[in-house]
Structure formats: structure tokens, C-alpha cells
Amino acid sequence: MKAIVYEKYGGPEVLQLKEIEKPIPKENEVLIKVKAVSINPYEWHFMRGKPWFMRLSASGLFKPKNKIRILGNDVAGYVEAVGSAVKEFKSGDEVWAESDFGSLAEYVCASANKTISKPNNCTLEEAACLPIAGITALQSLRDDGQLKAGQEVLINGASGGVGTFAVQIAKALGAQVTGVCSGRNLDLVRSLGANRVIDYTKEKVTQNGQTYDLVVDNVGNLSVKTCKRLLKPGGLGVIVGYQSVPHLIAVGLRGKTQHSKVAYMSAKTTREDLLFLKQLIEEGKLQPIIDRKYPLEKTAEAMAYLEGGHAPGKVIITV
Ligand SMILES: NC(=O)c1ccc[n+]([C@@H]2O[C@H](COP(=O)([O-])OP(=O)(O)OC[C@H]3O[C@@H](n4cnc5c(N)ncnc54)[C@H](OP(=O)(O)O)[C@@H]3O)[C@@H](O)[C@H]2O)c1
Structure with a gap:
């Protein structure tokens, strides 16, 4: 089968389309004939081997370890065989599904526990958008952010893969949403249900003096000080996006005070939350936004576009 593999760390040029063996599902796995894959910044972190500390825990110190040589996690398609x-x-x-075995391929195995039947009111391409970005949006708001109905939330990076889900999920949870994006995406973010929008190219997020119960930073460019300024007493700041190690250290050292707490979150995919997302889709409360689609052989081009950091919604690879 064809797959996108990488044998060394680097930019999109390290991605190669290669012929490799078709996987065989283990006892508790499902073999999926891939129709669509959505790509995330998570994948280009693995592709580049950055930040460096990732190499210690998961991806291999000097070159990628075998099990992650095929890139990709999110996937949608047809069941080919089961364990x-x-x-x-x-x-x-x-x-x-969310697969740990590299979904940018014609076939991929996924744990049955992280495989879900497609919602009946969306396409496979739309379903492929859900796993990483949808789970991150949900957990940043509901779990790390403890968002309750009637509360005010600021979502920085409201037009991206995570942000477009976060705006809709925050509305579904009953919150008042302010979304931050550039001028060209204001209408998109409004159309997803945001009550207010801030164009970061024209206005600082702190400029209007508004404070929030929750600030979710998908971009990772709000300093701890700015986050705290934006929070009401008892408010929470959830850092989703990553820009630099010093920023993460600052969050760890200075994030907690008597009056508010700012902390980095780490999403963990569970079957319950995948089913929760499916339910939101079927209730018409969540709609994946697809920005661009690329064929499998143009994955490097797609990754370069995503790395640019300005995709509105999700970037899809079709197989
Ligand atoms: N902690 C976790 O567990 C976890 C899980 C998943 C993802 N993440 C991280 O979350 C971040 C976001 O992921 P994603 O999939 O949403 O990325 P993405 O789709 O690449 O985000 C792109 C969006 O970011 C917006 N953006 C860029 N600069 C901005 C700025 N200065 N202010 C406001 N918005 C800005 C862009 O809007 P404009 O074009 O309008 O600028 C664009 O729509 C990534 O860093 C990713 O690694 C973390």
C-alpha cells in the first residue's frame, strides 16, 4: 500500500510517498481503508522532531522510531477487517478514529476503543476532522476550563482547527463566546456562533477592558500576565497552543495565584469524548469546517500550508 513516511526529522521535504506493507489488525484493532485524514500541528511537531523534549519521550532522539515513521493520526474510512x-x-x-500507527496511508489500524461509527449527518471527510482538534477543544473548555452555562469565554485562535470546534462547543455548553482571529476570518467565527469577535490585527485583546471566566489560548502567544489581566477573580486560563519552551516554563512558574490560574493542558482521547463529539454532530450543534483538501501525494504541500499557521478550519488529505 502507499503511505507517507519520513525517515529523518525536518521540513515537509522529508515526507515521501512509499510502497509499504499493508498492516494486519491485532485482536482489538480495526483495519480501516482510508478515505480521509485531517492533519494537525501535532503531526508537524513529530515531522520536525520539535520541541526537542518530544524526542525523549516518544519520537526517537536522532531519527524517528519505527512505529511513528508513517505520519498522521486522525482518520475516517471504511472497515476492511477486524481483530x-x-x-x-x-x-x-x-x-x-484516532490511530497511533500513522493514518497517512491507504490502510491503517486503529484501536477499536478509539474507533467510532460515522455520524449519520456528516461526510467521512468531515468526520476525519474530529479526533485531535475536536477532543482538544472539548477538554480545554469542559475539563481544564470547567466552563459552565452563562459564563464568558475568550477563545484566542478561534478560526483554526481547534478554535472552530471550540467556538461551537462553548456555545453548545451555553457560554458567551468572544473569538479572536484576523479580519478575514471574523465572519467565519461569527457564523460559528461567537457573540463577539476581536480582530487581533486591529485591536489588543485587553483593549476593551472586558474580563472572562475562561481564556483558552490556542495560539500560545498570550503572556501569563496578559492572561491574568483578562481573567475575572477565580477565572481559569487554559494554554492549548505552544510557541516556545520559555513560555511553557513561565506558565508553570507564574501561572497560579490566589485569584486565578493559568495552566497548560494536554488532551487525552477517550472513547466517551469521541462519542460526545459524535452526539454533538448528530444534534446539529457541531459542524467541522474544512479549509482545503489535498490528495495523499501532495501531503508535503498540505503540511507546508498548515505550518503557515493561518488555515481557517481543518486541512484534509483525501486518499
Ligand atoms: N495541548 C494540547 O493537548 C494540544 C492538542 C492539539 C493541538 N494543540 C496545539 O494547539 C494549537 C492550535 O492548533 P490548531 O489545530 O487550531 O492550529 P491551526 O489550525 O494551525 O491554527 C491556525 C489558526 O490560528 C490563527 N492564528 C494565527 N495567529 C494568530 C494570532 N496571533 N491570534 C489569533 N489567532 C491566530 C489563524 O487565524 P488567522 O489566519 O485569522 O490569523 C488560523 O485560523 C497548535 O499549537 C497545536 O500544537 C495542543
Whole structure:
């Protein structure tokens, strides 16, 4: 089968389309014939091997370890085969999943526990957008952010992969949403339900003096001091996006005070939350936004575009 592999760390030029062996599902796995994959900054962090500390824990110190040589996590497609212990799915079922084995390929295995049947009111391409960005948006608001109905939330980076889900999920949770993006994406963010929008190219987020119960920073460019200024007493700041190690250290050292707390979050995909996202889609409360689609052989081009940091919504690879 064809797959996007990388044998060394670097820019999109390290990605190669290669012929490799088709995987065989283990007992608790589902083999998916891939139709669509959504790409995330997570993947280009692995591609580049940056930040460096990632190499210690997961990806290999000097070059990528075998198990992550195929890039990609989010996937949607058709069940091709199932492991002996999997009873929920059969060949031909339409599913979406988060895979640990590299989804930028014609076939990928995913744990049955992280494989979900497609919502009946969206396409496979839309379903492929959900796993990493949808889970991150949900957990940043509901879990790390403890967002309650009626509260005020500021979402920085409201037009990106995570942000477009976060605006809609915050509305579904009953919050009042202020979204921050550039002028060209104001209408998009409004259309997703934001009550107010701030064009960061024209106005500082602190300029209007408004304070919030929750600030979610998907960009990672708000200093700890700015976050605290934006928070009401008892408010929470959730740092989702990463820009530099010194910023993470500053969050760790100075994030907590008597009056507010700013902390970095780390999303963890669970079956319950994947099902929660599916339910929101089926209730018409969540709509994945697809910015661009590229064929598998143009993955390097897609990754370069995503790395630019200005995609409105999700970038999809079709297989
Ligand atoms: N902590 C976790 O567990 C976790 C999980 C998933 C992702 N992440 C991180 O979350 C971040 C966001 O991911 P993503 O998928 O949403 O990325 P993305 O899709 O690449 O985000 C692009 C968006 O960011 C907006 N943006 C760029 N500069 C901005 C600025 N100065 N102010 C406000 N908005 C700005 C852009 O809007 P404009 O074009 O309008 O500027 C664009 O729509 C990444 O750093 C990713 O690594 C963390």
C-alpha cells in the first residue's frame, strides 16, 4: 500500500510517498481503508522532531522510531477487517478514529476503543476532522476550563482547527463566546456562533477592558500576565497552543495565584469524548469546517500550508 513516511526529522521535504506493507489488525484493532485524514500541528511537531523534549519521550532522539515513521493520526474510512475480539464493527462500516500507527496511508489500524461509527449527518471527510482538534477543544473548555452555562469565554485562535470546534462547543455548553482571529476570518467565527469577535490585527485583546471566566489560548502567544489581566477573580486560563519552551516554563512558574490560574493542558482521547463529539454532530450543534483538501501525494504541500499557521478550519488529505 502507499503511505507517507519520513525517515529523518525536518521540513515537509522529508515526507515521501512509499510502497509499504499493508498492516494486519491485532485482536482489538480495526483495519480501516482510508478515505480521509485531517492533519494537525501535532503531526508537524513529530515531522520536525520539535520541541526537542518530544524526542525523549516518544519520537526517537536522532531519527524517528519505527512505529511513528508513517505520519498522521486522525482518520475516517471504511472497515476492511477486524481483530478477533472486535464485535462492534464489520467490513464496509463507515468509521472515524484516532490511530497511533500513522493514518497517512491507504490502510491503517486503529484501536477499536478509539474507533467510532460515522455520524449519520456528516461526510467521512468531515468526520476525519474530529479526533485531535475536536477532543482538544472539548477538554480545554469542559475539563481544564470547567466552563459552565452563562459564563464568558475568550477563545484566542478561534478560526483554526481547534478554535472552530471550540467556538461551537462553548456555545453548545451555553457560554458567551468572544473569538479572536484576523479580519478575514471574523465572519467565519461569527457564523460559528461567537457573540463577539476581536480582530487581533486591529485591536489588543485587553483593549476593551472586558474580563472572562475562561481564556483558552490556542495560539500560545498570550503572556501569563496578559492572561491574568483578562481573567475575572477565580477565572481559569487554559494554554492549548505552544510557541516556545520559555513560555511553557513561565506558565508553570507564574501561572497560579490566589485569584486565578493559568495552566497548560494536554488532551487525552477517550472513547466517551469521541462519542460526545459524535452526539454533538448528530444534534446539529457541531459542524467541522474544512479549509482545503489535498490528495495523499501532495501531503508535503498540505503540511507546508498548515505550518503557515493561518488555515481557517481543518486541512484534509483525501486518499
Ligand atoms: N495541548 C494540547 O493537548 C494540544 C492538542 C492539539 C493541538 N494543540 C496545539 O494547539 C494549537 C492550535 O492548533 P490548531 O489545530 O487550531 O492550529 P491551526 O489550525 O494551525 O491554527 C491556525 C489558526 O490560528 C490563527 N492564528 C494565527 N495567529 C494568530 C494570532 N496571533 N491570534 C489569533 N489567532 C491566530 C489563524 O487565524 P488567522 O489566519 O485569522 O490569523 C488560523 O485560523 C497548535 O499549537 C497545536 O500544537 C495542543
